[in-house]
Amino acid sequence: MRRGRDAAPHGQGGHVMTAAIVADGVRKRYGDIQAVDGVSLHIEAGEFYGILGPNGAGKTTTLEILEGVREPDEGRIELFGKSPWPRNHELLTRIGVQFQASSFFDKLTTRETIRLFASFHRLGARQADAMLARVGLTDFGSVPADKLSGGQAQRLSIACGLVHDPEIVFLDEPTAGLDPQARRNLWDLLRDVNQEGRTVVLTTHYLDEAEILCDRVSVMEHGKVLKTGAPAALIRELDDMVRVSVESGLVAPDVLRGLLESAGVDNTIVEDDEVSLTVATHTPGPVLSILADQGALRGLEVRGATLEDVFLQLTGREYRA
Numbered sequence: 339m340r341r342g343r344d345a346a347p348h349g350q351g352g353h354v355m356t357a358a359i360v361a362d363g364v365r366k367r368y369g370d371i372q373a374v375d376g377v378s379l380h381i382e383a384g385e386f387y388g389i390l391g392p393n394g395a396g397k398t399t400t401l402e403i404l405e406g407v408r409e410p411d412e413g414r415i416e417l418f419g420k421s422p423w424p425r426n427h428e429l430l431t432r433i434g435v436q437f438q439a440s441s442f443f444d445k446l447t448t449r450e451t452i453r454l455f456a457s458f459h460r461l462g463a464r465q466a467d468a469m470l471a472r473v474g475l476t477d478f479g480s481v482p483a484d485k486l487s488g489g490q491a492q493r494l495s496i497a498c499g500l501v502h503d504p505e506i507v508f509l510d511e512p513t514a515g516l517d518p519q520a521r522r523n524l525w526d527l528l529r530d531v532n533q534e535g536r537t538v539v540l541t542t543h544y545l546d547e548a549e550i551l552c553d554r555v556s557v558m559e560h561g562k563v564l565k566t567g568a569p570a571a572l573i574r575e576l577d578d579m580v581r582v583s584v585e586s587g588l589v590a591p592d593v594l595r596g597l598l599e600s601a602g603v604d605n606t607i608v609e610d611d612e613v614s615l616t617v618a619t620h621t622p623g624p625v626l627s628i629l630a631d632q633g634a635l636r637g638l639e640v641r642g643a644t645l646e647d648v649f650l651q652l653t654g655r656e657y658r659a
């Protein structure tokens with residue numbers, strides 16, 4: 339159920355659909371630091387939504403305010419039309435929060451941990467064990483929770499947030515510090531969670547992760563949302579150059595420049611680092627056909643812009659997670 343959206347949702351007949359989450363003008367200051375500086379978000383039920391930005395951008399504080407665990411200084415937040423602060427017990431059954439894996443209770447096994455979380459919601463061992471199976475941890479039930487690998491611990495913490503079958507799931511940097519395979523496994527789990535119809539809101543400083551998973555993202559820096567949209571729409575809007583690379587040595591850069599010029603292909607940059615010959619261009623079609631005519635397509639790679647390029651354009655500086 340992937341949806342590409344880049345605007346606030348409207349139902350048929352022009353009614354505005356009920357949003358899962360609305361934040362309007364949210365601000366939070368810690369001493370001298372304005373951690374969140376006027377954030378407004380509109381997240382539709384069923385969306386996979388990412389809050390992106392480098393360290394210190396204000397992602398965690400924003401998430402905690404949405405979850406209702408932190409009080410904003412200013413602004414309005416509604417989950418399904420209701421304020422999460424002060425604590426709203428009706429909402430607590432409808433939202434799931436992934437706790438950081440490091441905060442598991444000492445001495446409890448994996449199975450005891452999920453059963454404890456289930457008991458907070460008056461659920462029994464059966465539901466708890468089913469959730470453990472769901473995240474692939476049945477075989478690790480008797481392992482102390484603090485002895486799980488990073489990826490397993492993250493799956494347990496997600497299971498703890500999901501055990502009561504919430505409609506919205508909040509995750510704070512769920513793949514931080516994981517190896518590439520564990521990250522991919524977690525992406526599959528999160529995709530499934532979303533495809534069951536749940537709204538998923540995560541923070542991440544990995545732009546590739548956001549691009550792969552999220553229907554829409556808000557890019558934050560210094561407590562402000564710089565831009566919101568579907569990753570593909572943000573990238574397309576950039577109208578950045580496509581980079582066409584082939585193996586070096588198949589055609590001389592000067593020869594290629596000459597051919598491009600005589601074919602009327604302007605605004606291209608040809609670079610050869612003796613491993614790859616790369617052409618940056620807005621018009622990859624004619625570039626590819628000239629390379630093909632020269633029999634110079636070996637090792638061809640075509641790379642478009644990424645969310646990193648979007649960040650670069652928004653902030654004027656390289657993205658540093």
Ligand SMILES: Nc1ncnc2c1ncn2[C@@H]1O[C@H](COP(=O)(O)OP(=O)(O)OP(=O)(O)O)[C@@H](O)[C@H]1O
Nearest residue numbers: 368371373391392393394395396397398399400543
């Ligand atoms: N409890 C707190 N007390 C004081 N300052 C805080 C507190 N929590 C966060 N901050 C500061 O507020 C700013 C935003 O922090 P926040 O954790 O929300 O950002 P973030 O984007 O989640 O960063 P990270 O990716 O490092 O977690 C940072 O400058 C941080 O140092």
